[in-house]
Amino acid sequence: MSTSATAGPTGPSSGTGLSAAVDLSPKSRPGERVITVVLQLSAYASIAITFGIIAALIQPVTEFFSEVPFGDFFAFDGTYAVLPLVTATLMVTLIALLVAVPLGLGAALYLSEYASRRARKILKPTVELLAGVPSVVYGFFALTFVTPTLLQEILALDVGFTNALAAGLVLGVMIIPTIASLAEDAFSAVPQAMRQGSLAMGANRMQTSLRVVFPAALSGVAAAVVLGMSRAIGETMIVTLAAGALKQFSLDPRDGMQTMTGFMATTAGGENPVGSVAYNNLFAVGMLLFVITLVLNLVSISFVRRFRQVY
Amino acid sequence: GGDAGSDTGSGDSESGAVSGSVAVDGSSTVYPMSVAAQELLNEENPDIQVTVGEAGTGGGFEVFCTGDTDISDASRPIEEDEMAVCEENGVEYTELQVATDALTVAVNADLDVDCLTTDQLIDLVGPKATATNWNEIDPSFPDQEISFFFPGTDSGTYDYMAADVVGDESEVLRDDVESSEDDNVLVQGVSGTEGAVGFFGYTYYEENQDTLKALQIDDGNGCVAPSAETAQAGEYTPLARPLFIYVSNSSYADNAAVAAYVDFYIENLSDIAEIGQYIPLSDELYSETQSTLESIGS
Amino acid sequence: MASATSADTFPNMSSLGEAHVDNERRLPAKPVNPVMETRDLNVFYGDFHAVHDVNLSYGRHEITAMIGPSGCGKSTVLRCLNRMNDLVPGARVDGEVLYHGQDIYEKRVDPIAVRTQIGMVFQKPNPFPKSIYDNIAYGPRVTGMKVDNMDDLVEEALNGAALWDEVKDKLKQSAYGLSGGQQQRLCIARTIATKPDVILMDEPCSALDPIATARVEDLMLTLRNEYTIIVVTHNMQQAARVSDRTAFFTARPDETTGNRTGLLVEYDLTSTIFSAPGDKRTEDYISGRFG
């Protein structure tokens, strides 16, 4: 034990002896610094992407609006009217949600409340497979099966070859896993203690699921639905193929109608000279679509925040 | 030529020894023909790498006039602003007509209507059209509700009908219709729906003659049925239109692969048009195209 | 002052905690006509033998404590008593668990009916994310209890858990606004609202501060008048303070696999366990030599 030096630490190696001083001064680690900066830049690439998207859209959009008044764009009628596209998008999305919300939440409840761990391990990826099926494939399926066989033959509905109904149904199937997966996370995040509390009072599983787990996870469920909705709105190929390529305002799901993404896909491959007003229309619609999905995502994120903080 | 077409073809003009790449883009209407040319050429000479895109006539001209592609397919002649871009970038080009497309107005085979005048056609499909029953077009037509099957608004076929046949400045057609980018769907729709009417390329009709009925069109000179002959002869107006390829002069001169492709294309034009399901050029038009081709170099 | 040691420790235990008046009970050496009983209870988690041959009986209107080192299976045994182990994937129960003489693991028995009779309070307070009122009303509602006046029932339950005065003005507020101790008493109130016969408690105070702990312990002694209570605790002093009988468990490693299987070492009146344990292992444990 040192009596001589006030700051005389022991040499760590001997444990008993004394060393001159403990060196706690920072070592320079240039390699670390470089790596940190590289990693940091990679992380900020995502910001660059967002600004890139906005930058890529902004020039053609301003050009577009310099020639087309706002009122002509946000109109139901006219060459550049976007509202028929918006209503078509909403119509298709609504149908998709009608399919996907009950089924997605049902699947999520089954996975989190009923399935054994083993079964969940198999079932969850199986449901998630649905999200992996390429959307061209879904679109093709809507065209070649859902409309002609399911809607026209089996259900004897008077639908056209392209119609919002088929697009919405197939789109709904496609977003089931988005909703199921996120909702399942929310249900699973409800502490086990909450379930045990309910079961220990003599509630059965259904009561526990519906009265305790579901309400406890409500904001997570909301987030799941909103995210599913934004997926549906942004999906392109299914609606391009199945909903049709005719811009028209209609509230009848049996009609064909062109959605925002459908418009973008066909215009990008269409006849209009690049730089023309008609072509820039594509970017204006793209910007609107970006803004809509952005708002929805922000809403979804804020819901997720809330459910994380509850317990 | 663009990046892909820039490697100069090697060897002599015998296509068998030429290699290099050719970039084609543009009209989805002309696309099948350019693809047929590509395929047939590759059977003889697999070393020529041709890519054919279908960005649309407008999209095609964009990349063509910046020098990215060697050849642009077009279902309409180049427009003035597009010419300006080409000029700005120093892209000189030659327009070659490669086939004739005859829009066919087809109705359900059971419908008792045979001929429409051009005005009646406009009354039927134009943007101001309101008729929902055939007898509103002409009292002699049957009392039968009309169903419409139109191509997508971005297709060349739609544009042609809207801009050139109907000629309304809004360049749109009536919108209470069913529509698809897939002509096949239209064919099925018309053949499967009572009182249906639709329009699409002549060959789609030709293939489905048994289930469809093509309307004759009276453009003031009596009813004319769509056919290769009437289209070639210029009698089937106003529904017949020319299809083009635009060839970059410098690519043709500098890139043997481009020259080989274009030469092959024009040499086998009638076969290619047939595969592409269009009406081949009349002899007169064909020799015109050939002589234009010969003039590219000079 | 000594940490809890054997021999003379138990007598001065009562001098440490404030002695409860009603704690001077003369009880028979064995529970007469016990409410619950386990016979040769063995529990397995998958292949793992967690608890071996537990024979215990729990007396009416008594508080029985189960103590022992971590992992010896106390919670496992407790969960068998109202079939909460059914919910653990892979858990398997052998032997009998008698409730009023009836084996609750019999085929025809509905575990849900069992749980309405035998309530449970957990280690961490687990109120539902609902209002205080709805937390209490939940049990009666889901079990389909016939309730004349829910308001009265809620008040009664909260009174029974000594919580009414603290919360009566905020019944419609979220239970999450309560302190930890209040939440735990809310959970007890929630349990007694369904009028169970037996209340199981798994370390009910281990997440609470000293003052809240004292409140809950007082409450347990009051509840004993109406309910049969079985409590698992890590805190030996707590067992000494509140329980009438104590069961001491430990875990024995298997020679070949090394897996540790829990077993009942000793079961007796609490006073006996703490003053004159019959087994060396009990003595070691309560004297703090391990655990």
Add this chain to the structure above:
Amino acid sequence: MASATSADTFPNMSSLGEAHVDNERRLPAKPVNPVMETRDLNVFYGDFHAVHDVNLSYGRHEITAMIGPSGCGKSTVLRCLNRMNDLVPGARVDGEVLYHGQDIYEKRVDPIAVRTQIGMVFQKPNPFPKSIYDNIAYGPRVTGMKVDNMDDLVEEALNGAALWDEVKDKLKQSAYGLSGGQQQRLCIARTIATKPDVILMDEPCSALDPIATARVEDLMLTLRNEYTIIVVTHNMQQAARVSDRTAFFTARPDETTGNRTGLLVEYDLTSTIFSAPGDKRTEDYISGRFG
């Protein structure tokens, strides 16, 4: 089995466990020339004031125990001693932490250098998912220690942690194949392989069974000869068995916010704390009246 008790200063403790020969130590009332010292240490997690004004000194080649109820900030203080709190987002430290007289929270101090001097063992054994050998060699490798023969160093460290004989034939096997107690000793071995000066331990035995606990406690007493050890424990008997000095912490709720801030109640020789605590709260705690 030899569990360790501290001195004969508290007679009934030593009569319980077998006394260790080397435990008959006469220590000064306050650590002379302490290895580490905290001065007016305050720790905040965001706005939450977790620990208030802790003044403590840790003597060389002594084992200092920090005890107290859950949440009173023991782990928080411990983590300040080697700047592990730097890694907790939002954590803020006020006051001084002196190591050989030098404030380790000074700007020019490299926290990584601090941690190579002041090692740490955690509550749950946390071996790396690597071989036993690589677990030991990891520290010397990352700190760039000059090692003549890594094999020797590994053997020495494992010997130091009393683990060599048990694992010498399976050095290349995964550390996950070891039992919990072995894993914990491996973590100790891993720490001493970097030849630190001080070893911090946060409830090192709370995940272990009694036998493994006794092993680790024995090891701590041996390590005391070479290292300065600071240990947080929930188990008062453990503190009594192994430590030379004990610091008792508790948490006081803030009147307005209700947040509980930890503070040091009493710090003294272990014998004094357990036999004659100077503070009522200490007495209540060690007598088991709460906690």
Add this chain to the structure above:
Amino acid sequence: MSIAATTARQVTLATGKSKDKTPVSLAFLIALWFSMFFGVLVLLALIVNTAIDGSTRFDSELLTNYASIVRPESSGFRAGILGSLWLMVFTALLAVPLGISAALYLEEFADPTTRWNRFVEVNLQNLAAVPAIVYGLLAVAIMALLGFQNAGIVLGGALALALLILPVIIITTREAVRAVPREIRQGSLALGATVWQTTWRQTLPSAIPGIATGTILGLSRAIGEAAPLVVVGLAGSVLFDPEGVMSRITALPMQIYSLTSNSREELQQAASAAIIVLLVMVLGLNALAIFIRNKFQRSW
């Protein structure tokens, strides 16, 4: 408690039918089952329907031949399959290192409480839900900025797809990294390792199965995308194999998209067969991801 009450209790216990099996709860369970399997049934219907349509074309020519409209009966998808594989490789090369770096930074280095990093976080979640077609527009702009006149080459397509899946990779990598217990990190740091040493030697190796799973799922999404490729201007008809990053290519989903508007029976059959090929690729990747997740992912 009275004896009478006791007997009453005994009666209620042995009702013999469980409250978990009331008609309502059973109906509820059946509804959940239906939800669970509805999607799977649709997928099966899709596969069966498509496989029947394409059954005449399950031959080797489907994989080895180029597309043909001259001989549609032996048309194949060689160019599209190879193009898709090339795209996948370059997409991975662009997106995976960048994505992993970003995830490591956000999870291991960044202070999550700062406003800026929270913004990065929200931004990422946003990007994950930006419509694919918008990424096509962005890729075209970036290619132009980089001085490439033609975006319809391997590089352009890969760029669009990489931008598209980058957020997916970052998010799944972060989850994988987060699943590595804090204890491991703390153990390493307490030994005097730096944050980077800890990340590189402990966290990253432990997270590899999770990262691989996320990456594969991201790539399987990329391989099925057509919309951004259409915007980027990939050619529809290519009759040669890709030769480099500057090579003009086509991709399988684009060929399928292009065929949906072709009326010829033979080509429709070929399209169905091609869809099965695409599904095999995509579902195969998914299966691989699941396999890795189940087999190698450590549960701590």
